Amino acid sequence: NKQLWANKVFYDYSQRESGRRGFILSRYGDWGSERYPAFFTGDTYSEWPVLAYEVAFTARGGNVLVPYITHDIGGFHGAKLDFDLYARWIEFGVFSPLLRLHSAHANPREGNLRMPWVYGSEGIALMRKYFTLRTQLIPYLYSYAWRGHQESLPILRPLYLEYPDLEEAYRHSREYFFGREMLVAPVLDPSGNQTVYLPPGSWIDFFSGKRRPGGVTFTAHYAVDETPVFVREGAVIPEQAPSEYSNAKPLDPLIVNVYGAGEGSFDLYEDDGVSLAYAQGASAHTPIRHARGGDGLEQLLIGPTQGAFQGQLEERSYELRIHTTDRPSSISLDGTPLSQWTWEADQTTAVVSLPRRSIRNRIGVEWR
Structure with a gap:
């Protein structure tokens, strides 16, 4: 496995020479590669089905000991995104193991730039809201990084890792836990409608504070700057x-x-x-x-x-x-x-x- 060896050599060298923690970003690799890098999912296309696939793919990564998976927010290839797709990708990225904006060498004349400010005041406001939240959550994220190091449990985990005996937990591959405390169900449709399953217990909307009972499935509309995130009662x-x-x-x-x-x-x-x-x-x-x-x-x-x-x-x-x-x-x-x-x-x-x-x-x- 040439990629595994390349990752090992560079990781070990950077750590040895700097005296600091090694870190590399690599394409998703074969067995054993998870020891060294964070992975990205390659040069994806900027389409709604791709975003939906990335959500399920990332949640499954922890099953094979790959806790750090990152994506090109907004996709890599393709023409300029509609703002709603770009916004939903950012919202998913903020509640992902790593948040990273990246795309192809865009041509300004073709209008396919991926930077938030390309979308004007609306894009800047969305970026500030969610990127600021990401920095606020660093103590939470860092503590879960330690837990992952000790226990091999990823911060982003499918529902069945928390509820292995609950059959319903295996039916919702496009929502996930972000740590034990938070449940995330990214909006994956241009309509802004999202169906969410909440496991047993009581849940609180992370942004609005609204209470919802568990053990139910509901559908709600979320504005382009809103995303479904729920916190366990007592968390x-x-x-x-x-x-x-x-x-x-x-x-x-x-x-x-x-x-x-x-x-x-x-x-x-x-x-x-x-x-x-x-x-x-x-x-x-x-x-x-x-x-x-x-x-x-x-x-x-x-x-x-x-x-x-x-x-x-x-x-x-x-x-x-x-x-x-x-x-x-x-x-x-x-x-x-x-x-x-x-x-x-x-x-x-x-x-x-x-x-x-x-x-x-x-x-x-x-x-x-």
């Missing part, structure tokens, strides 16, 4: 503040999103992001747990952080975002009632800013 999703850079450091404040009532947890993973020191244990884990007590009491426990690495913060501030149905009647920090917090009625979200404190201390927040 915990960490974020960072919006940034122009995906590797912005340090992670301060840490934004913790808590969705609805119920049980949920997340293991936040951090390291220096560059060196190979993580292989010798230079990393940190921060447990985050959401629990429900009696009499409608909800509790979030953060930390303490275990482990250390070069450049690690010893203190950080926090922003807690409680996505709920009703405005909380009270919120307390480590048993002390808080008077300063805000309520975003349009998103039914309580926002609590917590003062800077040592990462080695546990934080307890309660509300009802």
